[in-house]
Amino acid sequence: MRWFRLLLLALVLGAAPAAVLTLLPVAAAAQQAVEEPDYDDWETDAKLAEAALAAKAASNQAFEILREKLVGWRAKFSAAQSANAAQIDTVKDQIAALGPAPSEEKPDAPEIATRRKALNDQLSQLQAPGLEAEEARSRADGLIRQIDAVIRARQASELLRLSPTPVNPGNWPAGFAVLTEGLKTLLSETREAWQNPVRRTELQNNLPVILLYLAIAGVLMLRGPQFMERLVTRIATGDSIRRRNIAAAILSLGQVVVPVGGMVLLVLAIENTSMTGTRSGALVGALPRAAFLFFTTRWIGSWLFRVEGGAFLTERPLEARFHVNMIALMLALEALRTAFITEVRPPLSMAAQAVWAAPFVCIVAVFLFRLGQLIRPRSGMIAVTDGGVEFRKRILRLVGTAVIVVSVLAPALALIGYVAAANALIWPTAKSLGLMGLILLLQRFVSDVYLVVTGRGEEGREALFPVLTGFALTLLALPVFALIWGARVADLSEAWTRFSQGITMGGIRLSPTVMITFLLIFLIGFMITRMTQAALKAAVLPRTRLDKGVQNALISGIGYVGIFLAALVAITGAGIDLSSLAIVAGALSVGIGFGLQNIVSNFVAGIILLIERPISEGDMIDVNGQFGTVKGISVRSTWIETFDRTDVIVPNADLVSGVVTNLTRGNLTGRLIVPVGVAYGSDTRRVQAILLEIAEAQPLVMVDPAPSVQFVALGADSLNFEIRAILSDVNYKLDVQTEILHEVTERFAAEGIEIPFAQRDLWIRNPEALVGSQSVPRRSGPKQAEAKPSSQGPADSFLVHNDPDGDGGDGDDL
Structure with a gap:
């Protein structure tokens, strides 16, 4: 692996300049062309x-x-x-x-x-x-x-054009005339086509193809949706819930593809009859679009409001599916209605348009109103503990409220006479709901795939990747939303042109091309830097005589230099001219310098630590009362792990300017001092000899210099000795001290040497005041309480004896 990294690094370093040199003539030729x-x-x-x-x-x-x-x-x-x-x-x-x-x-x-x-x-x-x-x-x-x-x-x-109100019965004959004239036109076109011998001959020649198209279309449209639904249901009840959801989602697309394909075959069969005219051709040509709208909306509703998972959006998924199916039917009928009146010559009167459009608006508004109520959560359901669920509930409430408002406002406008405004409100709202449902389904599908790939549980749906996927899908759907709400394709292309030109900031034009070029060049430089660091760390530096601190310093320095060079090359390669920002950068650097002086000082201190190396990784240090092992040194701070396994981040400035005790710098040896006390009357020379034997028997105690035992003091309660020894590895200081104390306790017990504890004599001047005058009669004699050590208690515990009358402790004594 090490040699593979070196080879890959060499190839990248060798190929990058060659690629640049190869592209330069091409760019120059393109510029000249x-x-x-x-x-x-x-x-x-x-x-x-x-x-x-x-x-x-x-x-x-x-x-x-x-x-x-x-x-x-x-x-x-x-x-x-x-x-x-x-x-x-x-x-x-x-x-x-x-x-x-x-x-x-x-x-x-x-x-x-x-x-x-x-x-x-x-x-x-x-x-x-x-x-x-x-x-x-x-x-x-x-x-x-x-x-x-x-x-x-x-x-x-x-x-904003005001049409005659469709509520006025006087305008109804105009709409009825459109229907009758349209039907007459269809009949006349069919009659004229049948009376044409050429068309009849063409129909006879294409009859086998027409029958084949009709047969396949009938099977796909009549039996296809039920068959696909049963197949999806069978797969959705498999063993693995995640894999079956993915397979069922992919296969369920057949619920749209199969019937729409059947409708396309039906249209082909009708067109091959050569019996269509201008108006009938427009109506037949709208059938695939109407079928697509119907079956796509129906498919989205069936997946969003499933019985087993529809409670996420509403508590009544079956009713929601019914209203979605009704909206799908109205979308298909609206597509056919629009095609039916498009080819009318002369154009429809305003009264006829209002009479034709208003009923469709009112009917679809009823289903939208109820659907908005179903997906709009109640006020008490919003306050939940999960932040993600709370956000989704708020979005659903906002969407449901907007749908309800539109479903009330659009019919009112249509009945008043603002039919165009009503159409511009109601139909984009229905299509926008479908698009939002499609985005939600795609995000759920990507989440299922993510869970299968990563092997995570349901909590993985709240991970960063699924959330970012939903955000990206929403951004990609923004142009579609704009088209739904009446934007022209030219408007979108113009917006993209403006966006491609970028913005000018401080004399610098930042465009997507410039930013993408900058990011690509910087990423290539960053990858080369990381590969160089990995190759040096794994294959080159371990074979040198440099210690670990110098190696880490060299690798860190190469990383910072590489990133700086990558940014510089990326700025130059992207054509970003920073000269116009030099004055602004100079003015800002003063303020930034004051605000970041602590960070700068820590950065400089980190460089000093990496160069001088007063501490290294693995050293045991004591700084500012923090005692532990150095686990890492960065340019800004040092990471210390204490003995209780907590991480302490120490700024590098404290390590350079403060007092640091390094117990393991240069070597691991260190001194251990163990105080030991014995009772008065013990043989002090025997005690010293025993302690010296115990110290010399420890494997981590160095022979040179040899350990020693010092008689240091005549204490108030004991004769005090100290074991002083140099350990070969100070990291095991506490372990050696524990073993020495165990040995001391065992040897002293075997030799009969007493380890003392504190003793105190307590004198009470007036014991009768403690128990009261009624319980303790006044008597003459000494009032003395003697405190003696307790045989059960610790070293500082004692018993109090009070015998004021000298009778050996009868009932009135304390």
């Missing part, structure tokens, strides 16, 4: 757009076509802005090489002035195409903005 725009054609299109905007008579479709051409011109101008970039940089470097710009005090020499003028003229010529492209791009961008403003104004006006 920028096509110069045809400004004559551009002028024609620009004047046409300006005339259409001035008249405002063009339709929205015509404006969209014109806008698409302007977007193409803008892209060409954006590419042309970088024309002659390499030559411009070269000429600028040549001008800079001539020295600073001349002034009245310091004019250029004649030769240099001539050369400077020639280079400036050349620079102006090279910059002219880019400046012209920039001016044309600004003009195209302004025209695009004007077209977007006109289209948005028209959309807003359409939404």
Whole structure:
């Protein structure tokens, strides 16, 4: 593995420069290959757009076509802005090489002035195409903005248009006429097609294919959904709950694919009959879209509101599924209704449109209202202990409230006459609910896969990866939400164009391309740094004579230098010019220096520790009352593990400027002092000899210098001795001390040497005051209490004897 890392590092270090050198000619060639725009054609299109905007008579479709051409011109101008970039940089470097710009005090020499003028003229010529492209791009961008403003104004006006109220019975005949005329049109188109001999012949020739399409479509549409549902139910009742959920989720897509595929085959069969006309063709062409809306919404509802798992969203999953199915049916009918009236010539009257649209809005609003009530948790259900569950409950409450409000407001607008506004509210709300349900299902599916891969329990659903997946899915769905709520594809492409151009901050333009380039180069540099550190740590430094502290210092230094170089190369490679931020950075550095002076001091102290190495990993130190073993030294702090297995983080400044006791620096030897006391009357020389034998018998006590026993004091309660020994490994100091005390206790017991404890004599002047005058009569004689050591108690315990009358302790004595 070590040699593999070294080989991989060598390949990366060797291939990276080669790849860069290979890409440079390609980039230069691509830059030279920028096509110069045809400004004559551009002028024609620009004047046409300006005339259409001035008249405002063009339709929205015509404006969209014109806008698409302007977007193409803008892209060409954006590419042309970088024309002659390499030559411009070269000429600028040549001008800079001539020295600073001349002034009245310091004019250029004649030769240099001539050369400077020639280079400036050349620079102006090279910059002219880019400046012209920039001016044309600004003009195209302004025209695009004007077209977007006109289209948005028209959309807003359409939404606020007041139609005749559908509640008025006088408007009903117009809607009924649309239905009857539409049916007549369908019949007439079918009759005309049947009377056409060519179409009848084509029908006869395609009859086998039509029958095959109809048979397959009938099986897929009539039997397919039930078969897929039974299959999914069978898989969902398997042994492994997680794997069966994943398999059932994948297989359940057949509940959408199979019937929609059958509908597509049915449409193909109808189209092969050659019996469709303009209106019937539009209606038939809308069938796949209607089927997709119906079966997709139905599938989302069946998975969101399952009986075994639907309680997460509502307490009544079966009722919620019913309302979702009804909403799916209304979405399909709305798609067919829209297709049915699209091809009407002339367009429907406002009264007919209101009569046709209002019933659909009111019906779907009823189901949405009840669904919003079902998914909206009650107020008492929100206060839960789990933060994630509480957040989801609040989101559900917000969504449910919004659905209820829309389901009340939309029918009211439709009945008043604002049919366009009602449609713009009710149908996007239903589709948005479906999209949110789809996001939730995808997030749940990814969570199931994550649990299977990691082998974690249900608590893994609250891990970081599933949460980030849901957040990413929500971000990806934002454009779809925008399209659902009426945004144009052109609006999204324009927003992406603005986003791609980036933002300007302090003279620096930050765009997604620049940021991605910066991140990629920095990640490559970071990986090379880490691989270099791993190779040095595993294969190179262990074979040197450097101690562990120097090795760690070298590896840490290479890491910081590598990260700094990676950031520098990434900034340069991404084309980020930080010169405009130099003054701001200089001003901020003063304030940052004051605010981070402790961090800087710790950083410098860490470097000193890594270089001078007064302490190393594994040393036993005492600093600021913290006694333990050094487990790690970083640039900012040092990690100490105490004997009670707690971690203490000590700033490096304290280790450099404070007093540090290092018990194991250089070697592991250390002195051990064990105090021992014996009773008065003991043979002191015998005691000294016994203690010396015990010390010399310890395996960790060094022979040179030899241990010693000192008679140090005549104490108040004992004769005091000290065992002094040098240990070969001070880490076992407490173990050696424990063994010595065990040996001392056993030898003293065998030799009859007493280990004393404290004794005290207590005299009481007035014992009668302690027991009261009634229980202790006044008598003459000495009042003395004698305290003697207790045979059962510890060394400091004693017994109090009171015999004031001298009778040997009768009943009135204390």
